[in-house]
Amino acid sequence: MCSSSASTSPEQLTVLTSETYAETLPSYSEVVKDDSNYHLPDEYVDIEQFITTKVGAFGGRIRKIWPPDLQGRYTFEISGSYRYCENVQRNHKQNKIYFIVDPIKKTYIQKCHDSECYRFQSTLKHIDNDPRTLPNSRENNSK
């Protein structure tokens, strides 16, 4: 077995990283990959798909998923043109919305970054994984 991955000392690694970073700027694709980061564990892949489909229908996408909080809830930052906020009952012009998703209870709430909506959170919604409600499911299933 060849496993030498842990042989670099932390000190060496820091020097190496800063030198490399100074000489080579990350490409655009690397920046994007870094930003889109984190995914839900495999058992919750349908939950992530639910949000992707929900916002994708309106031109939105998941910008970032934050690791779970103490209650096991994930925060989904949404970008693109999905900016509907339940508090103002319309799309925000610029401010982004986000979802707090509980994959165990299969519920989520919507919140947003607008200062007016600082204390607002939407009513609790249920994640419905019935494939008939997903607009693209027929195409995905056809072989």
Ligand SMILES: [Zn+2]
């Ligand atoms: Zn709002």
